[in-house]
Amino acid sequence: MKLRRSERMVVISNYLINNPYQLISLNTFAEKYETAKSSISEDIGIVKKAFEEAGIGQVETVTGASGGVLFTPSISSEEAKSIAEGLCQRLSESDRILPGGYIYLSDLLSTPSILKKVGRIIAKAFSGQQIDAVMTVATKGVPLANAVAEILNVPFVIVRRDLKITEGSTVSVNYASGSSDRIEKMFLSKRSLKPNSNVLIVDDFLKGGGTISGMVSLLSEFDCHLVGVAVFADNKQIKRNLFVDYKSLLTVSKIDVKNKKVDVEIGNLFDGGV
Template identity: 35%
Template sequence: MKIPRTERIARIMWRLTKNPFRSFSLSDIAKGFKVSKTVISDDIEIISKAMKDEGRCNIVIDRGRGGGAYLVPVFDESDRRNFLECLANELSKEERFLPGGLIYYSDIIFNPYYTQWLGWALASMFVDSGADVVMTTEVKGIPIALYVAQGLGLPLAVCRFRNRPSDGPAVALHYPSGTGEVRTMYMGTRNLKKGAKVLIIDDFMRGGSTISGMIMMTREFEASVVGKGVFIASALPEQKAISQYKALLVLEKREGKPHVSVL
């Protein structure tokens, strides 16, 4: 039975949005729906225009012999800023600020509604990074990094602060913290391949020591870092252990009070 065009478009769109950066053969899609490749190409053009107008992603179409289509995450600048400003206002509430210059945001990053858009926002900043794996640390870095990985169609490698037998063999790395103490992180030897191109994602950065530790870990695997993204970066200290990072929000002080702003 022939499937109506509206249903066919909806099903194609579902495949593309659920599998960013995965190329779907136009010929295979056409065969599955029992229509011509030209019909499928027209369907994807409609999807591409709708997604572009929505400002959430672009559909890349390869019209070559092996023609395929895949989704690239995009976040319209106006919508992105509105979303982040609403989030910054929520995070700037006085009851969220904790002793030691910390901020409570666990309810945000463990809420899929917020986290998927935060991941999409960061992913859209690194679509041209050439990364083939996303790296983060446990525990609060995982939710956002997982959505970044999903948005870029990449696997996620997690640095842990405690080695578990279930993780298999692991590399242990000692790195200095911002307070001067030496900490240890572990990376399973099966989680990161030698020579990998790594995109590092973290939830919060003050001095940058944790990200610096992850950079040191990539060297143990002879891997290279192609990008560093952060959800919230603290304005202080000004001198960080790393450079050339991208952050969505900044924690600073205004009139002597903590405040979260959009970068």
């Protein structure tokens, strides 16, 4: 397909956006768009400048025979903060309070346009670290893990609280379910995670921390390494026994069930800037 430069800008941008964290040889583009490698190289220069000026992400060129171009999605600090502030407002809506002081989150975590933005913010908070997989627990963490994994272009693994025949052999660990003070089990399919993987744990809402601790112990069962923990929201009012650091996008500082009021602030992910 032969295209003009301005059209090549469009298709190369699209390719990079859809293939983040992947080294792409310039020859791929040169052959695809029937153009000299030197022109493609100039194209990439323009894409790089535009992506960086608009805060879309970094474009890195690696020279040499095995070289190419690598796109790392990002988000500007201002945009990240303004997205989090918008979500604070959404989370403070009084009709989100459920009996028992729980907060209804499912609508936010099932809106792709929100998930994409949150995925970019969380991925940026761990930029520069090697991440091979994202881990979460079924069901509510799945869309969030999916969003982060999509930006990082790595697979995600889903830990389950029940045994399913379609998962094959599983490894299980016990964990203390904070809300019920009970010991429960969680399961992960044996073939879902390779040994020595560097894993980012992601979850929707952090209360007691039992689920996160469970996932951390699963990581050692799989001989994997914890890169970090990120949650969509945590609850400041709850004391927890969590022996790992975590980053939260939002922090619920107060739930007043009687007056139907939720106070939400931006989370510790923004401490010291994203």
